[in-house]
Amino acid sequence: MxxxxxxxxxxxxxxxxxxxxxxxxxxxxxxxxxxxxxxxxxxxxxxxxxxxxxxxxxxxxxxxxxxxxxxxxxxxxxxxxxxxLGLSGLLPPRVHTLDEQVQRILKNLRTQSTDIERYVYLIALQDRNKTLFYRVLLDNIEELMPIVYTPTVGQACLQFGQIFRRPRGIYITARDKGRVAELLGNWPYNDIRIIVVTDGERILGLGDLGADGMGIPVGKLALYSVCAGIHPSLSLPVTLDMGTDNARLLNDPLYTGLQHPRIRGELYDEMIEEFILAVQQVYPGALIQFEDFANRNAFRLLKQYRDQVCCFNDDIQGTASVTVAGVFSALRITGGTLKNQRFLFLGAGEAGLGTGELLVSAMIGEGLSLEEARQRCWYFDSKGLIVKDRTDLSGHKLHYAHDHPQVAGFLEAIELLKPQAIIGVSGQPKRFTPEILEAMARINERPIVFSLSNPTSKSECTAEEAYTWTDGRAIFASGSPFDPVVTHGRKLYPSQGNNVYIFPGVGMGVMASGAVRVTDEMFLTAARIVAGEVAENDLHYGRIFPPLPRIREVSQAVATAVAELAYKQGLATRPRPDDLQAYIQSLMFEPLYQDYIE
Structure with a gap:
């Protein structure tokens, strides 16, 4: 043969x-x-x-x-x-169109009894026919986004050892010290533009899942291809298996990672550094997206490497950008200005503090000083309101420790501070109680209620709860999707504050321009673009993000604006096209079969 x-x-x-x-x-x-x-x-x-x-x-x-x-x-x-091509006899006789194949996939997919079964079915499709996989996703993005990503991807990571079929991506362990570049070189494609990497310590709101967290970078990169049209061969998922402190996984014979406690300290930092340097050697210029690192590492790694290589942290910067986009959209409903809003965050981790930093940047742009802008953002963590009298604060929390008496209850904090918006990033379900929602509705005509913790089981409140206890007046967004709600004679469509509105477009803009760095201004620009893509009719029905079927259009707009900013900031390395938008559109992968014979 x-x-x-x-x-x-x-x-x-x-x-x-x-x-x-x-x-x-x-x-x-x-x-x-x-x-x-x-x-x-x-x-x-x-x-x-x-x-x-x-x-x-x-x-x-x-x-x-x-x-x-x-x-x-x-x-x-x-x-x-x-x-x-030597295929005669190897296939059923009838030739089907791509559309007919899509119909077959959807029919079989919809007969599966659970979302995790649907997830396994789609991943199996990806293993045998990538064009069909991406076609199905792109044409049915609203239905299938919750399957390939949140909330189902969380369940997939919890069951990763059970549903594991074929390996995807590169796994790096501490025993690979000194040869990380060699491992990266084993990947079959040698032109990698985007890498999503996790160490699995903080998978969504589910905690330390170690190597079983590989489902996150795999899922993120699928969304890069579906939403921004980045060709799958240009991306690489990576898991840094530094062990796990999850007792269940340490005793699970089906766990996919090394069964030892998490490595910390000097060796951990050396492995991160070797990985960063190896990427520059094997895939120079590739964008590195940090995903689901724990708070103890996320901020410091971003600070250490953001000015050295092309990288960003999606949990900090991507979440901040999509949340700020939601705020911009909400202000189109309330009619207020950003600098006059007061925000109260439930949770002071990566997502909350990252959002505060981006809000502060936006308010400075509206004329406030740094201190004035920070005074508009308040945080409530596991020990109460973050105020200056507390002696247990460190890091970014210190920037938002204001002069105020200590407050132990979140409801009490609302009554005292009278915020226009509460933003839940705590990973603790049901924390936005009826009393809290009623208080927000009493204080504000249109209270902003963002319940952003993932997956659905960790959400601070449901869409129905938010609308019910605010007489249908809440401007609501969540981290995971919720079905439409009929309340007070209206049908409202709750919005999902999904990072997918941000990171694919940012990645495409960075790739198209050859940007050597990713800046906070890019994420603020992306937030404004996403908010501007929300139609007035969407706002009328409670949507503060564009409908998902428009995601490619939105991502293209974000990519164009980000690339434009890269050229303006002197960060771009590729010649600027005469028509930047048309050039980015020409780069977008379209899942269609190629004719192998003319």
């Missing part, structure tokens, strides 16, 4: 990358000299067919092609392709 050479395998990889720039298969195969790679020795029938059409020489054939998810079309291979 015809054997695929190393050079031809390299051409397959190049073919994938060329698609990112909008080049079709035929154009790609026409501009490279494949004929010279064909040996003159005897071939099988498959080899003869390949010689007759040199454009096909870069492709694997037969069962190997069907097992290559980036190239496989399944029953959509045409009769001509089946003959030329």
């Amino acid at each position: 015809y054997k695929i050479t190393h050079e031809q395998n390299e051409l397959i990889i190049r073919f994938e990358k060329e698609l990112v720039d909008g080049e079709t298969l035929s154009r790609f195969l026409n501009h490279i000299n494949l004929q010279s790679m064909l040996k003159k020795t005897a071939r099988s029938d498959a080899g003869d067919r390949l010689r007759a059409s040199s454009r096909l020489a870069a492709l694997p054939t037969g069962i190997s092609l069907l097992r290559e998810p980036t190239l496989n079309k399944g029953s959509a291979f045409t009769l001509e392709e089946r003959e030329a």
Whole structure:
């Protein structure tokens, strides 16, 4: 049988990358000299067919092609392709269209009895046919986003050892010290533009899941492709397995990671540093997205590396950006100005403090001083209101420790501070009680209530609770999706404050411009763009984020603005296109089958 050479395998990889720039298969195969790679020795029938059409020489054939998810079309291979590529007899006789395949997937998907079963089904599809996987997601984003990401991805991480089928991404452990670059080099693609990395210590609101947290970077990168059109071959999920302090996993024979307590201190920092340096060596210029690191590491790692390499922390900066976007949209309903709002956060971790920092930047832009802006943001943590008299504060919390008597109860804090907005980022369910919601409705005509903790089981309140206890007047957003609510004669559509409105567009903008750094201004710009994409009719029905079916359009707008800012700030390394928006659109991966025969 015809054997695929190393050079031809390299051409397959190049073919994938060329698609990112909008080049079709035929154009790609026409501009490279494949004929010279064909040996003159005897071939099988498959080899003869390949010689007759040199454009096909870069492709694997037969069962190997069907097992290559980036190239496989399944029953959509045409009769001509089946003959030329040695597929005759290996597929059912009927040729199906991509749309018909999508129908089959959806029909089977909807017969699954639980969301975790639907998740497993979709991941299995990704393993065998990536084009079909992304087509299904893109065309049904509102239905399937909760399956491929929050809240179902949380359950998938909890059960990761049970549902594990095929490996995805790169795993790095402390025993790999000194050879991290070698491990990164084992990835089959050598042009990586975006890396999502986690150490699994703070997976959503679920805590330390160690190596089982790999579902998060895998899910995030799928959203990069679906929402911003970044070709899957340009991205790499990475898990740094530094152990786990989760007793259940340490005793679970199905756990996928090393069963030892978490490594901390000097060795941990050395592994992080080696990983950062290895990325610069193996994939120079790649954007690194930190995901689900614990508070103890998230802020300090971002501070340490943000001015050295192209990186950001999605839990700090991405969450901040989407939350501020929600605030901007909410102010279109209330009619107020940002600098006159008072925000009370329940929770003072990465998401809350990151949002406070971005709000402060926005308020400074409206004329407030740094101190005045910080006075508009208040925090309530596990020990009460954060005030100057407390002696247990450190880090970023100190920036928001105001002169005020200590307050032990969140309801009491609301009554005293009279905030226009409460923002839940505590990871503690049901903390926004009826009494708290009633108080917010009494103080404000249109109270802003953001219940952002993930997954759904950790939400501070549901959409129905928020609307019910505020007489339908709350401007509500949540971290996980909720169904529409009918209350007080109105049907309201609660918004999900999902980072997917932000990070895919930011990543595309950074990639398109070749930005060497990611700045806070980029995230503030992204927030303004997202808020501006919300239509007046959306606001009328309670939506403060654009409908998910428009996510590609929104991501393109974010990417264009971020890239524009990169050029303005002198951070871009790629020549500026005459039409930046059109250029970014040309980079967007469209999940459609390529014709392998003209």
